[in-house]
Amino acid sequence: xxxxxxxxxxxxxxxxxxxxxxxxxxxxxxxxxxxxxxxxxxxxxxxxxxxxxxxxxxxxxxxxxxxxxxxxxxxxxxxxxxxxxxxxxxxxxxxxxxxxxxxxxxx
Amino acid sequence: xxxxxxxxxxxxxxxxxxxxxxxxxxxxxxxxxxxxxxxxxxxxxxxxxxxxxxxxxxxxxxxxxxxxxxxxxxxxxxxxxxxxxxxxxxxxxxxxxxxxxxxxxxxxxxxxxxxxx
Numbered sequence: 001x002x003x004x005x006x007x008x009x010x011x012x013x014x015x016x017x018x019x020x021x022x023x024x025x026x027x028x029x030x031x032x033x034x035x036x037x038x039x040x041x042x043x044x045x046x047x048x049x050x051x052x053x054x055x056x057x058x059x060x061x062x063x064x065x066x067x068x069x070x071x072x073x074x075x076x077x078x079x080x081x082x083x084x085x086x087x088x089x090x091x092x093x094x095x096x097x098x099x100x101x102x103x104x105x106x107x
Numbered sequence: 108x109x110x111x112x113x114x115x116x117x118x119x120x121x122x123x124x125x126x127x128x129x130x131x132x133x134x135x136x137x138x139x140x141x142x143x144x145x146x147x148x149x150x151x152x153x154x155x156x157x158x159x160x161x162x163x164x165x166x167x168x169x170x171x172x173x174x175x176x177x178x179x180x181x182x183x184x185x186x187x188x189x190x191x192x193x194x195x196x197x198x199x200x201x202x203x204x205x206x207x208x209x210x211x212x213x214x215x216x217x218x219x220x221x222x223x224x
Contacts, residue, residue, distance in 0.1 A: 043202055050210070
């Protein structure tokens, strides 16, 4: 099973700052990597699919990059509503695993 | 608009089974695959499996092999997740989620399943 490791576990930033979240896979997943945002008590929300494609309705301040084993989610300028937990999800041979999440909190 | 509406919360005893439904609307049900994902309290998301949109093929996480059955009823636009031999560690919120090009996009509201004696 492919293991996804997200870093950091917690990221403390202020509104307006840039956030960089990392997701590393234990073996190559090509470009089959998605990013989700989850707020307390809510279902996850798809932000990025296939490493860099923004999902419908996702603001341009969210961007994804990477391939193979190393991926990054960047939020260019944090808005108050961006503070949440972020998960990466990989797909290989139609089997999926999630990372453990990064908690993006207000500093 | 796309909506996935799941069945209500369940309380089950250890060893029992639970079946959660997910009724879809706002799109052609048979065109899209459906995933099931769960989240134990305070824990990460955990992918369980999916069912193919067109031919009912399924894939399950190895962790749930033998205990998990995902089905769909196209005539009712509804997907189902049945988990058997429940134990306390299966206490979680269970989500269905439609597939978009290999990634879950629209999600149901979640169904809380509590396993307790």
